[in-house]
Structures are given as C-alpha cells and as structure tokens.
Amino acid sequence: VTEHQSVRAFLRFLEESGDLLRVSALVDPVYELGAYLWETATGPAVLFERVAGHKLAAFGNLLNSRGRIARALGTEVGALHLLASGAIDRRCPPVLVGEGPCTEVVLEPPSWAGLPVPRFFAGETGSYVTAGVIVAKGRTGKRNVSFARLKILDDQAAFIGIAPTHHLAGLAREAAAAREPLEVAVTIGNHPAVLLAAAYYLSLGDDEFEVAGALLGEPLELVRCATVSLEVPAHAEIVAEGLLYPWNQAEEGPVSEFSGLFQDYGRGPVVTVRCITMRQGALFQVILPGYAAEHVHIGAVAIAAGLEWRLRKLVPAVAEVAVTAGGCGRLHAVVALHRPERGDADRVIREALTCVGLIKRVTVVDDDIDIHNPVSVEWALATRMKADRDLLVLPGMISARADPLAAGGRVAKLGINATRRSGDRADWTVAAPPPAILRQVRAALRAGQFPVSKGATEPTRGDRAGAAAEDTTPGVPIAWWT
Numbered sequence: 162v163t164e165h166q167s168v169r170a171f172l173r174f175l176e177e178s179g180d181l182l183r184v185s186a187l188v189d190p191v192y193e194l195g196a197y198l199w200e201t202a203t204g205p206a207v208l209f210e211r212v213a214g215h216k217l218a219a220f221g222n223l224l225n226s227r228g229r230i231a232r233a234l235g236t237e238v239g240a241l242h243l244l245a246s247g248a249i250d251r252r253c254p255p256v257l258v259g260e261g262p263c264t265e266v267v268l269e270p271p272s273w274a275g276l277p278v279p280r281f282f283a284g285e286t287g288s289y290v291t292a293g294v295i296v297a298k299g300r301t302g303k304r305n306v307s308f309a310r311l312k313i314l315d316d317q318a319a320f321i322g323i324a325p326t327h328h329l330a331g332l333a334r335e336a337a338a339a340r341e342p343l344e345v346a347v348t349i350g351n352h353p354a355v356l357l358a359a360a361y362y363l364s365l366g367d368d369e370f371e372v373a374g375a376l377l378g379e380p381l382e383l384v385r386c387a388t389v390s391l392e393v394p395a396h397a398e399i400v401a402e403g404l405l406y407p408w409n410q411a412e413e414g415p416v417s418e419f420s421g422l423f424q425d426y427g428r429g430p431v432v433t434v435r436c437i438t439m440r441q442g443a444l445f446q447v448i449l450p451g452y453a454a455e456h457v458h459i460g461a462v463a464i465a466a467g468l469e470w471r472l473r474k475l476v477p478a479v480a481e482v483a484v485t486a487g488g489c490g491r492l493h494a495v496v497a498l499h500r501p502e503r504g505d506a507d508r509v510i511r512e513a514l515t516c517v518g519l520i521k522r523v524t525v526v527d528d529d530i531d532i533h534n535p536v537s538v539e540w541a542l543a544t545r546m547k548a549d550r551d552l553l554v555l556p557g558m559i560s561a562r563a564d565p566l567a568a569g570g571r572v573a574k575l576g577i578n579a580t581r582r583s584g585d586r587a588d589w590t591v592a593a594p595p596p597a598i599l600r601q602v603r604a605a606l607r608a609g610q611f612p613v614s615k616g617a618t619e620p621t622r623g624d625r626a627g628a629a630a631e632d633t634t635p636g637v638p639i640a641w642w643t
C-alpha cells in the first residue's frame with residue numbers, strides 16, 4: 162500500500178514548503194472554521210488541530226489555486242492543462258487492494274455527529290459536508306464518482322444536493338424506478354487527483370477513478386466497502402457508507418452556489434448512513450463553498466480539461482482552454498487557438514456553448530494571449546474584436562440550474578471571436594525592442610546586474626511554451642499590468 166496516494170503526503174509537502182497554516186486554537190465548527198477559510202481563501206492550506214466538540218482535526222483551502230493543483234499533481238502550472246486534458250485519453254483503471262488505511266477505525270455508532278462538519282454562511286440552514294466525493298454504481302455496474310454536498314439532518318440522515326443533470330441524479334432516478342435505494346459511499350479527505358477527477362464532466366458510464374489514475378500516473382488503489390457493494394479509495398481519510406432513498410425527500414433551504422449567490426432548489430433526496438470508517442487520526446477535509454477560490458478552481462480546472470479535450474478533437478488549432486475565476490470557475494471560458502483557419506473560432510464557440518450547459522460565455526483568442534490573465538484577454542478584445550461582426554448571441558440556450566440568471570433551465574449565451582483577422586490590418590506586429598537586445602537585457606536582469614522592476618523578468622507570451630516559441634515577435638507585454 163503506497164502512502165503517496167494519501168492527501169497526507171501533499172499536506173506534508175505543503176508544510177515543508179511553508180504553505181500550511183496550523184491553527185492550534187480551539188475553533189468552533191459553527192461559522193468560525195469557515196470564517197478562517199474565508200479570510201485565508203487564497204493563502205496557505207489551513208489545518209485546524211482542535212475543532213470544538215470533536216476529536217478529529219480538519220483542513221481546508223487545499224487546492225485554492227491553479228499553481229497548488231499543479232504542485233499536487235507534480236507538474237508546472239503551465240503544463241497543468243495538458244496533463245488534465247490528456248488524462249481523458251490516458252485513463253488508467255483502478256486496482257483493488259485487500260486492505261487500506263481508510264478502514265483502520267470503525268466509528269460506533271455510525272453517526273454524522275462523529276465528524277466535525279462545519280456550518281459556513283449566515284443565510285444557510287445547516288452544516289454541510291462539502292468535500293465529499295460520492296461513489297455510486299448504476300444498475301449495469303458502471304461507476305460514477307462526483308461531488309455532492311450533504312446537509313446534516315440528524316445522526317444518520319443527510320440531505321444530498323445533486324443537480325438533476327448530474328449522473329448521480331440519473332442513478333438516483335434509475336433506483337427510484339426500480340423502487341430500490343441507491344448504495345452510496347461518501348469519501349472525505351481524498352488525494353488531489355481524486356478530487357479533481359470527481360469534478361470532470363465525462364460521459365455517463367465513464368469511471369472518474371480511471372481519470373484519477375491518469376492524473377496520478379498509476380492505478381488508484383481501491384478497497385471494498387463493508388456494507389455496500391462499492392469500492393472506495395484505499396487512502397481516503399474517512400468513508401461513510403449509506404443508502405440514498407430517492408423517495409425520502411427533505412427541503413434544503415437556501416444554499417450558497419459557486420457564484421456566491423444563494424439558490425433555493427427545494428426538495429431533494431436523503432442519504433442514511435450505515436457505517437463510517439476512517440484512518441487512525443483521520444483528517445476531515447473542508448472545501449469552503451460559495452464563491453471561494455478552492456470551490457472555483459477545482460471545478461474550473463476540471464471543466465477546462467474536458468472542454469480542451471473535446472474542442473481539440475473538433476478543431477486541432479485549440480492550444481489551451483481556461484475556465485475563468487471571474488466567471489465563477491463554471492460560466493466563462495477562454496480558448497486560445499494556434500494559427501486558426503477561417504471558421505475555427507466559430508466552430509469552437511458553438512461547440513463550447515452547447516457541450517457544457519454551464520458555460521455561457523466563450524471568448525476565442527490567438528495563442529499569443531495569456532488566457533489566464535483577464536487583462537491580456539481584454540487587450541485582445543480591444544485590439545482584435547469588432548462588436549458588429551465578432552459577437553454571437555444565442556438566446557434561450559439550455560443551461561444549468563446553478564446559473565444565477567437561468568430561468569426555466571435556459572439562459573442567453575455569448576460567443577466572442579477576438580482572434581486576428583488578416584483583412585483587419587496590414588500589420589499585427591506589437592511594438593517591442595529588437596528580440597536579440599531583449600534577450601541580452603533579460604539575461605542581464607536575471608543575473609542581477611540591474612534593479613528588477615515588477616513584471617520585468619516575467620516571461621511574456623512570446624516566451625511561453627509551445628506555439629509561440631517559433632514566433633519572431635517578443636510577445637504581448639501584458640505582464641506589466643499584473
């Protein structure tokens with residue numbers, strides 16, 4: 162059994178690199194723990210050593226930036242999109258092992274009260290498990306792995322909030338039709354590869370654990386559950402096994418969505434827990450919900466990975482896809498094209514706006530633009546987009562219920578083509594010093610012979626990996642503005 166598939170290995174790495182804040186004060190799970198995560202939302206990961214009323218420690222803000230996600234997967238931030246989109250083709254089946262740390266301790270009696278489940282925001286009606294990766298299987302035996310929040314109702318029962326378009330909701334409907342409860346396992350405290358994989362939009366029946374294996378670079382180790390016919394990551398910190406009763410419904414009340422706004426989705430199914438196992442000294446993971454960096458970034462990286470994989474199959478010029486933080490990590494995408502052909506941008510726009518319900522704005526740019534920098538993207542709009550030619554508004558498109566403006570499941574969508582068109586200008590060269598002099602000055606700056614001003618040693622787009630390397634222009638000097 163290999164310890165590096167445990168989130169503890171990454172927490173240790175963060176601590177050694179000074180990127181973990183230990184809070185040793187007694188912290189109240191009601192509002193206080195969430196307020197700590199709120200205040201440090203873009204900072205270090207946080208380990209709460211003492212949670213009032215509980216034996217278990219808790220941690221949060223684990224994957225709150227693209228850089229942190231890249232580090233967790235052992236790659237550079239610039240290469241993250243290739244690792245994440247490539248994982249769909251490199252899927253690696255999991256392997257069943259005899260035993261794993263997640264079964265070391267059995268919580269008796271099995272009760273949600275044994276876990277330090279926080280209450281987050283004024284305006285919500287209960288405490289939520291937010292980092293629960295739910296494992297379930299359809300009647301054909303195909304596995305689904307996804308996030309869904311659980312609001313604790315009592316010692317055994319929890320409301321589970323699942324968007325009707327999610328595969329888990331489909332499995333619940335299947336179970337309802339057969340008049341049988343759906344077996345589920347809620348796994349908490351997973352390796353970042355599992356967390357990211359759970360947020361991918363794959364086809365129904367595709368196993369997210371295979372994507373987790375591709376992200377890990379080896380098969381994910383699973384163990385059998387005790388009371389349900391499911392397998393779970395052997396290195397999860399905590400596993401709660403239970404039954405989802407589709408006909409046993411509870412009212413949720415207002416809940417914070419990724420937009421930061423409250424949604425009230427009405428009634429939804431209840432999960433009853435039957436068995437809880439955990440590691441010795443288990444760590445309870447918390448993902449701050451609402452418009453918070455970690456909630457936003459995990460979804461953004463996973464959705465962008467799926468989009469990039471799909472769009473590149475349609476248009477080989479697709480260099481990279483970003484789902485932006487300003488667009489809540491769900492609603493807005495930016496696509497970079499390498500030397501697009503006529504019609505490529507339009508095909509990308511139409512496909513992106515239909516294949517992921519949530520995506521309602523797509524901006525297409527050339528790959529000299531840094532799609533992760535909103536200033537760079539706006540510069541492309543300012544210099545390359547004509548509003549009477551390059552905007553496509555698609556009214557009444559199918560959306561997702563979490564979109565803050567969706568009405569009857571529909572919303573208007575926008576495509577923006579901000580790529581250079583040859584007829585628009587005779588010369589697209591960006592003013593810059595001669596490349597040879599620039600290289601020489603950069604080398605001198607790096608060698609410390611001159612005082613370095615902010616941004617001066619940042620590589621511009623012209624230096625970035627891949628497509629732009631062969632360009633003769635030094636690239637768009639947007640780094641000055643960040």
Ligand SMILES: Cc1cc2nc3c(=O)[nH]c(=O)nc-3n(C[C@H](O)[C@H](O)[C@H](O)COP(=O)(O)O)c2cc1C
Pocket residue numbers: 291305306307308309310322323324326327328329359360361362363448455456459460
């Ligand atoms: C941190 C995080 C929390 C999430 N919470 C929920 C949730 O409570 N309910 C929900 O329906 N989707 C939630 N999602 C989105 C789904 O997990 C995600 O869309 C997943 O891909 C759906 O699985 P499926 O493709 O198998 O249907 C969350 C995503 C993230 C990254």
